Amino acid sequence: MSERDVAEAIAIDAETRTHGHGDHKDELRLWLRLLTCTNLIEAEIRSRLRERFNVTLPRFDLMAQLEKAPDGMTLGELSRRMMVSAGNVTGLVDRLVQDGLLERHAAPADRRSSLVKLTAKGHESFATMAEAHGDWIGDFFNQLDDGDMGELMRLLGRTKASVRRAMEQSDEQGNEE
Amino acid sequence: MSERDVAEAIAIDAETRTHGHGDHKDELRLWLRLLTCTNLIEAEIRSRLRERFNVTLPRFDLMAQLEKAPDGMTLGELSRRMMVSAGNVTGLVDRLVQDGLLERHAAPADRRSSLVKLTAKGHESFATMAEAHGDWIGDFFNQLDDGDMGELMRLLGRTKASVRRAMEQSDEQGNEE
DNA sequence: ACGAATTATTTTAAGCTTAAAATATCTCGC
DNA sequence: GCGAGATATTTTAAGCTTAAAATAATTCGT
Structure with missing residues (x-):
């Protein structure tokens, strides 16, 4: 064993003793718990939205974005805010328009874009769902x-x-x- | 206004003043932050797994479960541990077997089940990815x-x-x- | 041993998701 | 005004995901 090897072994050993690292065990456990916790809540919301309102979570999220934009929003804006791909938004919007919850308009200044906004039916539908959703979240964090x-x-x-x-x-x- | 209405109004007002609730604003903000935080990390892991190892997160997760079960695991067990549907596991396992990372065996005692385990190639592949994954998580939580x-x-x-x-x-x- | 109920898995249909390629339009420097 | 590059959106191909229905095998009470 060279002197360099010895020094390295001691250094690693020192780090292991003082921080318990080299592996990332604590961080991995924390990440696992964060993920489990989020997935638990998200799965329950998803399931309740489907059962009670026959709607998917992505559709609910998209409607929530539009609710805050009375004058409508471009698909690109939706894509950025929802943090999903542009192609994804295209499909979601198409299906929501099909269901009569959204309407598309040509954007006044840019012929590449279109503006989407909630229809009256969309607003009404979202209001009902948002109230239930808020109550659920309130319940979930009730013990804190x-x-x-x-x-x-x-x-x-x-x-x-x-x-x-x-x-x-x-x-x-x-x-x- | 009836006496009952008055009492109710006071009660609601009292709750609003003392807890700031009736809405669930704080809980919603907390949930949003929890979700954003998890999604941020998950998206980055997903993207790195694809770029550097050409593998999806669900496949990585499935392999991680099997790594801890040297004698293999049934599809049902995988489904429960990964918290995804049984049909989902069927498809994931099929594709991983195709890629030569998993092998299926008939379960000895129950002809309905099959046991799946990592192949040598699967173990090797997972070991490489797991080390990188651990390092990434370590980095992500570095400032805490x-x-x-x-x-x-x-x-x-x-x-x-x-x-x-x-x-x-x-x-x-x-x-x- | 028989049959009903349960359990394990697969199949199906629908929708979500992404990256990458294709279109269409716009902007900006010259 | 022209053309190169940027931007907005759609399309495509592949894979993930679920609920529900279909298969197949097991268990358990009698």
């Missing part, structure tokens, strides 16, 4: 007190910032110049 | 100290418990007897 909720908000904010930083750094690695 | 991670674990545990309780209660409502 205000302190827990605030702390969770704070920690998730830190987590999001940490992830974005990690993503930016790996972008820099990947891109020349 | 041990205290933050512990607190986040605790709060997510409380949240999960709260959600499960809410789900059980609504089950009781729904089921006769």
Whole structure:
């Protein structure tokens, strides 16, 4: 064993002892719990939306975006806000228009774009669903007190910032110049 | 206004003043942040798995389950652990067998079932991906100290418990007897 | 042992999702 | 005004996902 090898072994051992790392066990457990928790809630919302309103979660999410935009929104804007691909939005919008919940208009200034907005039926339908949805979420977090909720908000904010930083750094690695 | 209406108005007002509720604004904001945070991480993992290993997240998850079961696992067991439908597992397993990463065997005691396990190629492939995956997760949570991670674990545990309780209660409502 | 109920899996139909290629339009510098 | 590059959207092909129906095999009470 060379001196360099010995030094390395000691360094690794020191890191293992002090931080328990080299692996990323704690981080993996935390990620697993975060994922499980979110999936649990999301699956329940999905299931209730289907059972009680015969609607999918993506359709509900799209309608929620439009509810906040009385003058309508382009497909590109929807795609960015929902964080899904443009092609995905095309299909969702088509099906919602089919159901009479949305209407498409030519965009006044740009012939590439169209504006979509909720119809009266769409607004009405969304209002009913949104109220139930709000109640469900209220129930789900019912056992957390205000302190827990605030702390969770704070920690998730830190987590999001940490992830974005990690993503930016790996972008820099990947891109020349 | 009847006396009953007055009492009701006061009660509602009192609740609004003391808890800021009736709506569920804080809970909705918390849920939105939880969802955004999870989706951000999940999308990045998905994208990296595809780019660097040409594999989908569901396939990676399925292989991760099998890695822990040297003697193989039934499709039903996989379905329960991955929390996805049985039909979903059928398709995933078929495609992974096609790729030579999994093998199916008849279950010894139950002719309805089959056992699936990783092939040598599957183990090898998974080991490479799992190491990268662990590093990514380690990076993502890099900015959180041990205290933050512990607190986040605790709060997510409380949240999960709260959600499960809410789900059980609504089950009781729904089921006769 | 018989048959009813349960369990394991597959099939089917519909919808969601993405990346990549194709169209169509716009913008901007010259 | 022209043309190159950017932008908005649609199309395509492949895979993921689910609920519900269909198959097949097991279990259990009698």
